[in-house]
Amino acid sequence: MALIQTSLIWVAYIAAVVLLLAIAGIFVFTYQTPRDRAASVTTVCIITTTALLATVLLLPVDVALVSSTSLSSQGRKKAWATPDRVDSIVYTLRVVYYTLYSLDAVLCLLVIPFTYFWYEEYDEDAAEHGEQTFGQRFWGALKYTVSFIFFVIIIFLVGFFVPFAKQAKRDDRLDLDYFRHLLQENHGERALSFALGLLSVVGTLIYILYTGAGLALLPVALIKSAPSISGPALAANTASQLEQNRERQRQLEGRNLGRQGGLDSRDRRELEALIREERTLIRRERLAAESTGERHFLVKAWNKIEAVFRPLKLLGGLILVIVALIIFASMLITGIDKAKNSICKSGCGYILGHINIFQPINWILVTSSKVFPIDYILFLLLVMFFFSASIVGIATVGIRFLWVTLFKIRKGRTSPQALLMATVMLTLIVLAINYSVAMVVAPQYATFGPQTFCDLEPRHPGEQPDCREHRSAIKPCTELAENPVAKEVCTPSVLSTFINRITINFPFFGIILFWAQFAFLGVYLIVFVTTLVKTPKLDQEQIDRDLEEDEEEGLLASTGRRLGATWQDITGRVRKTSEYGATNTEGERS
Known part of the structure; x- marks a missing residue:
């Protein structure tokens, strides 16, 4: 025994x-x-x-x-x-x-x-x-x-x-x-x-x-x-912002095409800002893609469990x-x-x-x-x-x-x-x-x-005492x-x-x-x-600075709360936002 x-x-x-x-x-x-x-x-x-x-x-x-x-x-x-x-x-x-x-x-x-x-x-x-x-x-x-x-x-x-x-x-x-x-x-x-x-x-x-x-x-x-946002939603939003950024760059370059002297000072500053933002968005897109599918299977499994x-x-x-x-x-x-x-x-x-x-x-x-x-x-x-x-x-x-x-x-x-x-x-x-x-x-x-x-x-020398009848004696x-x-x-x-x-x-x-x-x-x-x-706030500007310092560093969340992010992290489906602010799953329209 x-x-x-x-x-x-x-x-x-x-x-x-x-x-x-x-x-x-x-x-x-x-x-x-x-x-x-x-x-x-x-x-x-x-x-x-x-x-x-x-x-x-x-x-x-x-x-x-x-x-x-x-x-x-x-x-x-x-x-x-x-x-x-x-x-x-x-x-x-x-x-x-x-x-x-x-x-x-x-x-x-x-x-x-x-x-x-x-x-x-x-x-x-x-x-x-x-x-x-x-x-x-x-x-x-x-x-x-x-x-x-x-x-x-x-x-x-x-x-x-x-x-x-x-x-x-x-x-x-x-x-x-x-x-x-x-x-x-x-x-x-x-x-x-x-x-x-x-x-x-x-x-x-x-x-x-x-x-x-x-x-x-x-x-x-x-x-x-x-x-504030799920991994798939972050990837979709970043891709959308990146497309808008590049479209604006094409507009600026097209508007000044053939102009003698090139871009004026205001358009040049805007284009430089767009280029810097593009680099940040590319880094953020890479991080979002990594978080949704390029990590080790243990990490992905842990993220799924965490989302559930x-x-x-x-x-x-x-x-x-x-x-x-x-x-x-x-x-x-x-x-x-x-x-x-x-x-x-x-x-x-x-x-x-x-x-x-x-x-x-x-x-x-x-x-x-x-x-x-x-x-x-x-x-x-x-x-x-x-x-x-x-x-x-x-x-x-x-x-x-x-x-x-x-x-x-x-x-x-x-x-x-x-x-x-x-x-x-x-x-x-x-x-x-x-x-x-x-x-x-x-x-x-x-x-x-x-x-x-x-x-x-x-009771006898060499024997152990018996406390079964004296419970109070048990110490x-x-x-x-x-x-x-x-x-x-x-x-x-x-x-x-x-x-x-x-x-x-x-x-x-x-x-x-x-x-x-x-x-x-x-x-x-x-x-x-x-x-x-006081709860620490996540600063988007600090996020972008971290991304510029190291492509592998950055925070993927902000301080807001969205219950929909949980379901999106589990299913991988992204909810689109209409121009009126309504959100719908893929394939639906408001």
Whole structure:
């Protein structure tokens, strides 16, 4: 029975990873530009995105496996859950975590930089004439990646030798089995803990700006944004405007045909303006044609699905606003609880012994975790909400260095270099999300799940106490539980142990990660209030300027709303406008 339950939990995780692979593919193909698509960039971005999401979504599996060893309704271990079996489960989870974390670090710090320079080294003209070989391109990319290799080595060497936990070891408040266990680790674990702690801090700084803003922008964007015109209608309107433009040019040229001196000054200015407008319309026509039929099939399928469910955007946006506010309240409650009731405050990175204030998200996940995979589905939706918010934040703010915009992230118009940079940022952000969800959004769920222990003395030495007749004696597992039964029954999740090990052994990281959560909430609140008061307007002149700067950039929608655009995007049929303003489908007349 135990083997079947464990197998089902892992099967659910594998199914989730397959789903994540599809989500990663949709994300990459939706945002990358078709003109400069490269197989190496596409593959690396999809693999990296899948790996980082698989890392954070291992938590529900972690909680389910350690919780499967106990009978939460009776507060005792199951008969088969011997110490050796429990240690085997924990060891397997630890191996999977270390593998995924190491894979994330290698992809973020080595593979993506190498892929970036590999793409930059490509010379199309030289390759066509056989002047650039694979080896030349490989060594050209590798020599720029060497600096990243040295950076990784330095991080692990510092983590391997840096003194740690001296203050924590002398702290009497940490004289508990749970915390003593956190202070006992080998040098390899210490190096990995330091490296991931450093990367999590860097990711948290990005997480504050981009995810905080995106969490507020995503729901409001669903409510307030709607396309003014469908893709097919845009193509038809642009073609009509282009024909009118060229007809006017022919009229001007015909009127001045044979005139000595050519066009007069007024006609010349008008013709020059028409020529500039023609170039803009040609670019816009190319973008419209691309949006209606020249993209990858995944992008076209996603656009169709998006058009079908467009009427539900308002309802979905309202639901996400409520969810975001509940997440905001939950994080604020946990933050206040940690700041006030942490047993060692900054000395151990504000580890909280147990929750003292009711917290809605944590309660929902703990309650649902009693019936797997309900909590897994809820957790998946929660993580995808944070991940989608991060993408919206990056797309809105852009990739910047201080006030200088380095890259713009737009659907169907993101260069390979920008896509790789965005993937690195998402990798770092997911490390921050991992801490935020596990330690702030749902700390009790992420640590012990639904595990409980029977707070009674056993009837006979060596036996587990029986709480079937004393339901009030069943207590939830916490880090501070020193009852001998609790030590035997309660098994903390591997992720919570790993994160707490980072914060207690390197308190500096824990302090930054904890107080950064309040900065995240502040950014969310500011952007949310600002977005409610003022919605950004789409400027047609800015659209045309973007088109002049880059033929592949431009916005295809304005601020108005038209329900007809939904049906046109699905069917591909265009509604014509009569001279009296009435609209009819093709083949009809007003």
